[in-house]
Amino acid sequence: MADATALLQLNHVSKRYDSLQSAEHLEILRDISFALRQAESIAIIGPSGSGKSTLLNIIGTLDRPSSGEVFLDGKDLAQLADRELAHVRNHKIGLIFQAHHLLPQCTVLENVLLPTLADKSAPAKETYQDRASRLLSRVGLNQRLHHRPGQLSGGERQRVAVVRALIMQPKLLLADEPTGALDRANSEEMAQLLAELNREEQVTLILVTHALELAKRMERVYELREGKLLQS
Ligand code: ADP
Ligand code: MG
Numbered sequence: 001m002a003d004a005t006a007l008l009q010l011n012h013v014s015k016r017y018d019s020l021q022s023a024e025h026l027e028i029l030r031d032i033s034f035a036l037r038q039a040e041s042i043a044i045i046g047p048s049g050s051g052k053s054t055l056l057n058i059i060g061t062l063d064r065p066s067s068g069e070v071f072l073d074g075k076d077l078a079q080l081a082d083r084e085l086a087h088v089r090n091h092k093i094g095l096i097f098q099a100h101h102l103l104p105q106c107t108v109l110e111n112v113l114l115p116t117l118a119d120k121s122a123p124a125k126e127t128y129q130d131r132a133s134r135l136l137s138r139v140g141l142n143q144r145l146h147h148r149p150g151q152l153s154g155g156e157r158q159r160v161a162v163v164r165a166l167i168m169q170p171k172l173l174l175a176d177e178p179t180g181a182l183d184r185a186n187s188e189e190m191a192q193l194l195a196e197l198n199r200e201e202q203v204t205l206i207l208v209t210h211a212l213e214l215a216k217r218m219e220r221v222y223e224l225r226e227g228k229l230l231q232s
Pocket of ligand 2: 054177
């Protein structure tokens with residue numbers, strides 16, 4: 001059942017990989033259930049290989065669970081056709097990864113506006129331009145709109161990736177080790193920025209990190225261990 005007050009709800013989600021060599025199944029996620037309300041923030045920590053990316057990819061509609069249900073904004077993701085799933089991914093979810101995945105030949109502004117290209121309505125186009133300018137100023141990049149990613153520092157590039165993830169006004173922002181390629185000072189700044197944007201934009205945030213001091217900036221911290229998700 002979907003909880004009407006939850007933006008995201010997982011019910012008994014498991015993920016198994018079948019082995020070709022033996023009858024053994026690799027069970028990465030075991031019976032995970034939790035719910036998040038709009039504008040909440042959580043961190044998920046856990047050692048390398050514990051299944052953090054697997055879990056985030058399932059929530060982000062990039063992967064499907066072996067069993068269990070995922071409800072996003074009242075919709076059962078398993079019931080959606082590929083086309084509808086692509087729409088949910090583009091409009092409701094913002095993704096940030098360890099690598100920024102910016103296009104090197106496009107400017108900062110063009111990179112940020114990439115997710116909006118599928119939306120053909122003219123009024124929306126203006127809104128996106130305004131939103132892009134506002135958010136880029138918000139993260140301190142108002143002087144860099146027409147620069148290319150190669151002209152920016154690692155921290156600046158990752159801030160562009162954050163703005164690109166927010167441009168469609170998603171309800172859910174998923175960040176998979178977004179500080180993995182940054183030094184300590186930039187990592188702390190990035191975690192601080194994500195926590196601030198979570199409040200300012202009222203976007204629900206899941207931060208995956210293996211740094212506990214960054215995780216503690218979120219409202220709740222969960223640990224993934226042996227396939228189970230435990231609040232720590
Ligand atoms: P984390 O992000 O916490 O480092 P991952 O979610 O990337 O962990 O991976 C969890 C486990 O799932 C790892 O042991 C990994 O080897 C395994 N795994 C991921 N994808 C596959 C796959 N397609 N087939 C088999 N095992 C996989
Ligand atoms: Mg990972």
